[in-house]
Amino acid sequence: MATLKVDLAERSYPIYIGEGLLDQAELFQAHIKGRQVAVVTNETVAPLYLARLEAALSGYQVDSVVLPDGEQFKNWQTLNLIFDRLLECRHDRKTTLIALGGGVIGDMTGFAAACYQRGVHFIQVPTTLLSQVDSSVGGKTGINHPLGKNMVGAFYQPDAVIIDTASLNTLPxxxxxxxxxxxxxxxxxxxxxxxxxxxxxxxxxxxxxxxxxxxxxxxxxxxxxxxxxxxxxxxxxxxxxxxxxxxxxxxxxxxxxxxxxxxxxxxxxxxxxxxxxxxxxxxxxxxxxxxxxxxxxxxxxxxxxxxxxxxxxxxxxxxxxxxxxxxxxxxxxxxxxxxxxxxxxxxxxxxxxxxxxxxxxxx
Amino acid sequence: MATLKVDLAERSYPIYIGEGLLDQAELFQAHIKGRQVAVVTNETVAPLYLARLEAALSGYQVDSVVLPDGEQFKNWQTLNLIFDRLLECRHDRKTTLIALGGGVIGDMTGFAAACYQRGVHFIQVPTTLLSQVDSSVGGKTGINHPLGKNMVGAFYQPDAVIIDTASLNTLPxxxxxxxxxxxxxxxxxxxxxxxxxxxxxxxxxxxxxxxxxxxxxxxxxxxxxxxxxxxxxxxxxxxxxxxxxxxxxxxxxxxxxxxxxxxxxxxxxxxxxxxxxxxxxxxxxxxxxxxxxxxxxxxxxxxxxxxxxxxxxxxxxxxxxxxxxxxxxxxxxxxxxxxxxxxxxxxxxxxxxxxxxxxxxxx
The missing domain is CATH 1.20.1090.10 (Dehydroquinate synthase-like - alpha domain)
Known part of the structure; x- marks a missing residue:
């Protein structure tokens, strides 16, 4: 496993890169502050990796949200599905959101974390090459507007980025x-x-x-x-x-x-x-x-x-x-x-x- | 005119309190960074004060958004009306949003400023006693969710709070x-x-x-x-x-x-x-x-x-x-x-x- 650091003073965080990291419970534990976790993923990724991630998170209250897959769903309506779930399951300010998926999931989950109760923790688990090398790092989060891409969002840094290179084996x-x-x-x-x-x-x-x-x-x-x-x-x-x-x-x-x-x-x-x-x-x-x-x-x-x-x-x-x-x-x-x-x-x-x-x- | 300071290091800002401040163009000019301004107000406040504020802002590209009045409109749908207007009028990252109204307008405008292009400038011009003494100061912004009040939002500080005490003369x-x-x-x-x-x-x-x-x-x-x-x-x-x-x-x-x-x-x-x-x-x-x-x-x-x-x-x-x-x-x-x-x-x-x-x- 390789570890890099994004150096942003009190907002610094590590990037872990390696095969099979999805199953390494201790990596997640090190970056979860409360007892509640919400995994946000999509219909394509969920059947492949959600159960494994949930297994690594045993011991926490884990609630998962499975969104439709695609850039055309990177909007207010889909974002609200995350808030609905967090509130229905009574997630408090110490909750940690985990983005399990590609760039759309990472951007939306990060923005939901930036806004839910004015800001909660989140971890990026990017499963596509694009999100691993780009969108999961750096704290740009947001959604699209019909008049422009990524026009609504926040700079909001994750607590960690965990890259399991094995997830590329299932990537189209x-x-x-x-x-x-x-x-x-x-x-x-x-x-x-x-x-x-x-x-x-x-x-x-x-x-x-x-x-x-x-x-x-x-x-x-x-x-x-x-x-x-x-x-x-x-x-x-x-x-x-x-x-x-x-x-x-x-x-x-x-x-x-x-x-x-x-x-x-x-x-x-x-x-x-x-x-x-x-x-x-x-x-x-x-x-x-x-x-x-x-x-x-x-x-x-x-x-x-x-x-x-x-x-x-x-x-x-x-x-x-x-x-x-x-x-x-x-x-x-x-x-x-x-x-x-x-x-x-x-x-x-x-x-x-x-x-x-x-x-x-x-x- | 009294001036207070909210002391938050690089996010510090002044609060000005006095009669007739709405007409003091130089107060606004001191806190507007670009050439574009968007005034967000509501149907009740607009007929009373919008024209006066727009007059004080002559020289800028001023686009105004008049929202329906009431806590029941403090939601995604109404927030999106602000983003629609900003994008239609091509406001860029240097734009300044001005909240002209009570707490609902201030909270929504502040949240819009926090999210538009991942953060632009904003000025609070609270016109109700409640927003003057509370919600316009401190950077809490957000909207309601059907399952909880202010559940979606951001900590985002204004560039200035300008309180015209004369606006209370028209307050119910x-x-x-x-x-x-x-x-x-x-x-x-x-x-x-x-x-x-x-x-x-x-x-x-x-x-x-x-x-x-x-x-x-x-x-x-x-x-x-x-x-x-x-x-x-x-x-x-x-x-x-x-x-x-x-x-x-x-x-x-x-x-x-x-x-x-x-x-x-x-x-x-x-x-x-x-x-x-x-x-x-x-x-x-x-x-x-x-x-x-x-x-x-x-x-x-x-x-x-x-x-x-x-x-x-x-x-x-x-x-x-x-x-x-x-x-x-x-x-x-x-x-x-x-x-x-x-x-x-x-x-x-x-x-x-x-x-x-x-x-x-x-x-």
């Missing part, structure tokens, strides 16, 4: 690929060596090689923990974690949540961010090529949805959380492994990127 | 009385001198004497700011501010939100807390008499609703936020001006208090 191939979009992102924004390692090891990850997965998760979490420790509430540098996300969110909003997976939209958005960075003369075409090639090997889309217009992008990007004083800011690359948050691009350059011909390269 | 008498319940509370829990001052000056307050109102608001806010500075997130001492509230919340939940005003329920609940404190031998009957007499002079109920059973109280009190590990804790008095948070009472004593004959004293 499409979800594994979606997670790889975020893994590749870390290489692009802040870790050139990791990018080179991924170019050498991508097929091992697709084949669920345990050692390779553990290394990729650990390096991804370490990169994220480092950025979050510098800037918990995204006043500055933390925004680089959103490479490809402004374009990607626009794709998700346009398609309706749940059509493309988040990681798929991010992959296409990353290609667009690379295209714009190159158009501005900040990176060589070779970096765009290597990024596209790696995403494609990970079986991810490298083009926005056919028929999505530049106008549709502009409209959705105007409500992005990185807009300040009417000015859109984007995450772009200054080099491989070097991202920046910038508004230093012309409307014409952005327009050209939105209208460029994708895929950029034909194999 | 019943609402003025409801606010006095919280004013009297401060005397009972932590300020015997203030209680004596209230015994001498209550009729001046009921007659809207400006000097008396300013003094009562200032002393109440100072008491609250002092307690909140000691214990922002209610780990301990802050709970004393809830004298009468556990009984009161049970009354509100049983009646359906909006039947009794919050302050009315708190008044009846305070009588019950005094009764139990006396039953336990902690305070003299004279303190119970003086408390009941002052509440009655303030035209507040000194008995729970006719027909509300002990069983109904017990059922609603079991989901109170002060329940820990199944143990109900109450705020009781050890003397006039001296409150404590305690679970040190028998089930029988509580039962006897719930079944006692109210009103306790017949004039």
């Amino acid at each position: 191939a499409r979800e594994l690929s979606a997670g790889l979009a975020e893994v590749i992102k870390y290489g692009l924004i802040c870790d050139q060596d990791f990018f080179v390692w991924l170019e050498a090891n991508l097929e091992r990850l697709l084949a669920l090689d345990a050692a390779a997965l553990t290394e990729a998760i650990e390096r991804s979490c370490a990169a994220k923990a480092d950025v979050v420790a510098q800037d918990e509430r995204e006043g500055g540098i933390r925004a680089i974690l959103n490479l490809g996300h402004t374009f990607g969110h626009a794709i998700e909003t346009e398609q309706g949540y749940g059509t493309w997976l988040h990681g798929e939209a991010v992959a296409a958005g990353t290609v667009m961010a690379l295209e714009l960075s190159h158009r501005l003369g900040w990176i060589d075409e070779s970096v765009v090529r290597r990024g596209c090639a790696l995403l494609e090997r990970a079986k991810l889309p490298v083009a926005p949805p056919a028929g999505m217009t530049a106008q549709a992008f502009i409209q959705h990007m105007a409500v992005d959380k990185k807009v300040l004083d009417g000015q859109l800011r984007l995450i772009l690359l200054k080099g491989l492994g070097e991202a920046c948050v910038t508004a230093d691009f012309s409307r014409e350059a952005l327009q050209a990127t939105l209208q460029a011909r994708y895929p950029l390269f034909v194999a | 008498a019943r609402e003025l009385s409801a606010g006095l319940a919280e004013v009297i509370k401060y005397g009972l829990i932590c300020d015997q001198d203030f209680f004596v001052w209230l015994e001498a000056n209550l009729e001046r307050l009921l007659a809207l004497d400006a000097a008396a109102l300013t003094e009562a608001i200032e002393r109440s806010c100072a008491a609250k700011a002092d307690v909140v500075a000691q214990d922002e997130r209610e780990g301990g001492i802050r709970a004393i501010l809830n004298l009468g509230h556990t009984f009161g919340h049970a009354i509100e939940t049983e009646q359906g939100y909006g039947t009794w005003l919050h302050g009315e329920a708190v008044a009846a609940g305070t009588v019950m807390a005094l009764e139990l404190s006396h039953r336990l031998g902690w305070i003299d009957e004279s303190v119970v008499r003086r408390g009941c007499a002052l509440l009655e002079r303030a035209k507040l109920p000194v008995a729970p609703p006719a027909g509300m059973t002990a069983q109904a109280f017990i059922q609603h009190m079991a989901v109170d936020k002060k329940v820990l590990d199944g143990q109900l804790r109450l705020i009781l008095l050890k003397g006039l001006g001296e409150a404590c948070v305690t679970a040190d009472f028998s089930r029988e004593a509580l039962q006897a208090t719930l079944q006692a004959r109210y009103p306790l004293f017949v004039a």
Whole structure:
């Protein structure tokens, strides 16, 4: 088992990474403060892992909430099912919520923990690659609004993140690929060596090689923990974690949540961010090529949805959380492994990127 | 104009108290960070004060949301009207929300500010006595759930509280009385001198004497700011501010939100807390008499609703936020001006208090 620390003073917490951690009762006990626990999961994950987690929690009052599965349920109505259950079972302020599932479950459970009785404890047990390497770490929680993704939420840190790499054995191939979009992102924004390692090891990850997965998760979490420790509430540098996300969110909003997976939209958005960075003369075409090639090997889309217009992008990007004083800011690359948050691009350059011909390269 | 400070390190903020502050543009300008402002108010307050506040905010992009008036609207559905408006008008992370109204508007606007894009600025402009002396100060925000009051929310401090005492001139008498319940509370829990001052000056307050109102608001806010500075997130001492509230919340939940005003329920609940404190031998009957007499002079109920059973109280009190590990804790008095948070009472004593004959004293 590997242990990392997210360093946030009195809100610091550990990330545990290893095979079979779901059954390690003492790991959970170390981070549960009261005698009540509520496990929040979904219809897909519950049959696979809920009974095992409940077994590890024997000795506590455990109440479980099984939500419908999918980004389209990341809303007020579903969030309220968690509050209903907590109140019906009379959970008090010392209760601990455990998120067992992917990013949607983690984001909603974290937000429920932030709001229930104005804040209770919670533990992340991410079961998808995407949530293991990204959304479970850093304290961003929330739900979607019909007019924008993650528009309602809180910065609220978990008490621990417990990553059982064995849970990836049941993950659909499409979800594994979606997670790889975020893994590749870390290489692009802040870790050139990791990018080179991924170019050498991508097929091992697709084949669920345990050692390779553990290394990729650990390096991804370490990169994220480092950025979050510098800037918990995204006043500055933390925004680089959103490479490809402004374009990607626009794709998700346009398609309706749940059509493309988040990681798929991010992959296409990353290609667009690379295209714009190159158009501005900040990176060589070779970096765009290597990024596209790696995403494609990970079986991810490298083009926005056919028929999505530049106008549709502009409209959705105007409500992005990185807009300040009417000015859109984007995450772009200054080099491989070097991202920046910038508004230093012309409307014409952005327009050209939105209208460029994708895929950029034909194999 | 009087200025107090709520001392919470980097989350410290001023409370301004005075006549006509609603028109003082420079007070608002000093606490607005971006160029966008959203005023949240209700159908009762909007015709009285919205145009004046909007005039004071000229130069900003001002978008206003007028919500229905009443505790029964303090829920998800109404909260979402705020998010809808913010997103429709493309408010970004630098926006400032202004709560113009009573406690319901303040609690909902504060919670909306806590959650919108994971946290934006907000200013409290309380227009009722109750919100001026209590709910606008201290950062408790939230909404109700059908199974419990204020069960979903956040600790989120405003950037400033701006109290225009002139707004009390349009306040219905019943609402003025409801606010006095919280004013009297401060005397009972932590300020015997203030209680004596209230015994001498209550009729001046009921007659809207400006000097008396300013003094009562200032002393109440100072008491609250002092307690909140000691214990922002209610780990301990802050709970004393809830004298009468556990009984009161049970009354509100049983009646359906909006039947009794919050302050009315708190008044009846305070009588019950005094009764139990006396039953336990902690305070003299004279303190119970003086408390009941002052509440009655303030035209507040000194008995729970006719027909509300002990069983109904017990059922609603079991989901109170002060329940820990199944143990109900109450705020009781050890003397006039001296409150404590305690679970040190028998089930029988509580039962006897719930079944006692109210009103306790017949004039």
